[in-house]
Amino acid sequence: MKKKTTIKSIIIAVILVAVACTGFFMYKKSQVKETVKINSVxxxxxxKIGVQLGTTGDIYASDYEKDKSGTKVERYNKGTDATQALIQKKIDCVIIDEQPAKAFVAGNRSLSILKEEFVKENYAFCVGKNNKELTKKINAALKKLKENKTIEKINKNYIGKADEIGKTPYKKKNLPRKNGKLIVATNAAFPPYESYKNGKIVGIDVDIVQAVCDELDMELEIEDMEFDSIITAVQSGKADIGASGMTVTEERKMNIDFTNSYTTSKQVVIVNNGKSVGNATSIVEKFKSDFITDNRYEYILSGLKSTLIITILALVIGIVFGSLLAIVRTTHDKNGGLIILNFFAKIYLTIIRGTPTMVQLLIIYYVVFASANVNKIFVAVIAFGLNSSAYVAEVVRSGIMSVDNGQFEAGRSLGLSYSTTMINVVLPQAFKNILPALGNELITLLKETSISGYIGLIDLTKGSDIIRSVTYDAIMPLGVVALIYLFIVMLLTAGVNKLERSLRKNEKR
Known part of the structure; x- marks a missing residue:
């Protein structure tokens, strides 16, 4: 029986992979859309304009939606996602900052940047309005770094002339760091200002912030998160400053303060130029670029570790707390007791089941733990655990209610207390009945952890996002992550089925 199940699982996996590959190649083959010609702003x-959510490109593009010319703005979490959509001709152009645009275009010969600039802008670090003293200190440090040409050297090291790039890297000073830690929020998918290299976040902004920390004798700690979460992180105190090619705008100044500008840039428009993408890269070369180069596979392994830890611990919380909620609800249903606890349990279940998991995660991170610098895995475990408990509670309650009432009465007639009867007689039988439903909850919980990246946590999905932001290849990183999720789900399903069969065998004896 075990052998048949294993063979069946392997066959299903092969079929799914084959279907996915076939669908992909059919999609690529059908991609013969005409290139929309865009020669000027x-x-x-x-x-159809592609932008990164929350950027100034998003702000400026929004004005076109109101001109009644049929303009549509597609908003993406990352500039690389918008660029990928442009390559696939899902959109007609992308509005983004000049330097990241150059990096995107350098890896795609079918893309070009319009010579005409879209708009000029100034970059600065954002600081909370209640942190005026820190703003003053950073401004003083930036002034000194400009005067001694440190910022100029950092810029040349990344975006200077061909013979200047890589010649003047900034070197961190050996200092006691007696003035504490500076937590910086960024979005490390914005080369050359911030991106991943050899497992570390590097770039112009990173070097400038490090130079500022050296001037202030502070330790630098960088938190990677979605761009549209940076200002929220600074406002809530999760980060001291935001540094991610942040443009100073009047709308943003209503919510946060800015330091003095440390550089100028401009928004540009990326378009399809109609050229062929050239010879396709082989699968081996893609695999090497996505996973072997710079040990990028470590992002997947690190993310997988976080995903499994969060899933297991959250499930424990969900089962324990969910079972307690179920006992409260069934106790009230059976004998009308625990009225107050049942009232709060119903409110809790209504709120948790009636709101999206991602909203709950963000509220717990930015509101509940706003002033506490807690471990992000701990936050994710709490958020997913509390969410899971609401669903487990109803599953367990249905299992308890499915046990014949005579079992409960028999336990009480033997002199057992209510709690003893519930724990030793009813719950074991209920567990057998709800095991498949609990297995489904475990699988759902595993997949829900993929939103952990919204609080800057590197989970399995975030690991693939980091690789995509560096290699500009979406197919293989996402495909590998999908297969990993599929493999884990198949293992969990097989484990639950085996446990269920084992319990049924014991039941027959």
Whole structure:
């Protein structure tokens, strides 16, 4: 029986992979859309514009939505996602900062940047409005770094002339760091300002912030998160400053303060130039680029570890707390007791089951633990554990209610207390009945952890996002992550089925 189950699982996995590959190649083959010609900024009216959510490109592009010319704005969490959509001709152009645009175009010969700039802008670090003293200190440090040409050297090291790039890397000073830690929020998918290299976040902003920390005798700690979460992190105190090519705008100044500008940049428009993408990269070369180069596979392994830890611990919380909720609810249903606890349990279940998991995760991170610098895995475990408990509670309650009432009465007639009867007689029988449903909850919980990246936690999905932001390849990183999830789900399903069969065998004896 075991052998048949294993063979069946392998066959299903092969079929799913084959279907996915076939679908992909059919999709690529059908991709013969005409390239929309955009020769100037004026031509983007009425087109599909791609932007990174929360950026100034998003702000400026929003104005086109109101001009009644049929312009549509597609918002993506990352600039690389918008660029990938442009390559696939899902959109007609991308509005983004100049230097990241150059990095995107360098790896895709089918893309070009319009010579005409979209708008000029100034970059600065964002600081909470209640942290005026820190703003003053950073401004003083930036002034000194400009005067001694440190910032100029950092810029040349990344975006200077061909013979300047890589020649003047900033070196961290050996200092006691007696003034504490500076927590910096960033979005490390924005080369050359911040991106991953050899497992570390590097770039212009990172070097400038490190230089500022050296001036202030502070230790630097960088938190990677989605761009649209940076300002929230600074406002809530999760980070001291935000540094991610942040443009100073009047709208943002209403919510946060800015330091003095440390550089100028401009928004540009990326378009398809109609050229062929050239010879396709072999699977081996793609695999090497995505996973072997710079040991990028470590992002997947690190993310997998976090995903499994969160899933297991959250499930424990869900089962324990969910069972307690179920006991409260069934006790009230059976004998009308625990009225107050049942009232609060119903409110809890209504709120948790009626709101999205991601909203709950963000509320717990940015509101509940706003002033506490807690471990992000701990936050994720609490968030997913509390969410899971609401669903487990109803599953366990249905299992308890499915046990014949005579079992409960028999236990009480033998002199057992209510709690002893519930724990030793009813719950073991209920557990057998709800095991498949609990297995489904475990699988759902595993997949829900993929949103952990919204609080800057590197889980399995976030690991693939980091690789995509560096290699600009979406297919293989996402495909590998999908297969890993599939493999884990198949193992969990097989484990639950084996446990269920074992319990049924014991039941027959």
């Amino acid at each position: 004026k031509d983007i009216k009425g087109k």
